[in-house]
Amino acid sequence: MTGEEPKRGQMKLDLTHEGAGRHRPFVTSDCNAAAVARLATWPDALTPVLALIGPKGSGKSRLAADWAERVGAVPVHGAEASLLDPLEVEGRPILLDRAPDADDETLFHLINLARSGGGALLLVARSAPSSWEAALPDLRSRLDAVPTVAIQTPDDAVLAEMLEAEFARRSIAPPADLIPWLLKRIERSSGAVEAAVARLDAEPGAVTRAVARRVFGPLGPGDPD
Incomplete structure (x- = not known):
């Protein structure tokens, strides 16, 4: 907010997204077709939070970046998510790459923010949220309920x-x-x-x-x- 100092431990992030257009076109094949199709029509009102999972080097971060470019999402990575100002991202789609690296409290608040209406949260990781460690019981139940779409090893x-x-x-x-x-x-x-x-x-x-x-x-x- 104008004239206010950021909270301790919080800093201003550049919420502009660098265009993905400078990259080569994303190649759709059997190994990623389901994920490509799902993100082409997401977010939707029924699924405000979605996890995109796949092995290292499978192209999940690239596909997520293309999605963020298309919908104007705020891109953040791992522990960097704790620096987000909720007032600036409320109602906006968010891309959280390396999602398991974010702390429990941040993940909890981002999921709640997306579910409160108007926003969306794409979690990118190698494994499904149901397998992530979570000390907060309320976060555990939320992670277990996150739907997932997977990219397989490149064919x-x-x-x-x-x-x-x-x-x-x-x-x-x-x-x-x-x-x-x-x-x-x-x-x-x-x-x-x-x-x-x-x-x-x-x-x-x-x-x-x-x-x-x-x-x-x-x-x-x-x-x-």
């Missing part, structure tokens, strides 16, 4: 798009057969994609499958590649 279609985008970001034009070759050799996460392309980019000369084979090695003794 070939999503992983291939991640590889193409990372190569393009580094201005690398890989041969057509390299990405299918890499799909068999790297972990299925955005972090693994970035690490793999960085390793290839560090090699002298053009990025070829021969270079990739030297860097990553064969799958096993019988690998014909």
Whole structure:
């Protein structure tokens, strides 16, 4: 409020959201179609609080950021949520990434704020809220009641798009057969994609499958590649 000092332990946050448009389009496939469809029509009056869950590197934070851009949500991360001023976010959609890192009291108040009408709260985490630790009994019951939608480990279609985008970001034009070759050799996460392309980019000369084979090695003794 104008002319008032923030409460102790509370600070002003920049509640503007950086546009997601600078990123590549989010690729929809079997591994994430249910989550994409759910967020396309959410929030709704019946579900003011929703959890988006999935393994590390599955793209859940990216999908949540696209949702926040679309609906004008306030994006916060983990323990940073305790710095929110309820008066500034009341009635607004909120994206809380790394939601289990927020303290119990903050989570309790954010859920209540969303359920009081007009707002919405998207909780992003690797596991469902029902599995999070909560010392407050009232918070425990609220977390157990939060509906969830899940993203699975990236499949070939999503992983291939991640590889193409990372190569393009580094201005690398890989041969057509390299990405299918890499799909068999790297972990299925955005972090693994970035690490793999960085390793290839560090090699002298053009990025070829021969270079990739030297860097990553064969799958096993019988690998014909």
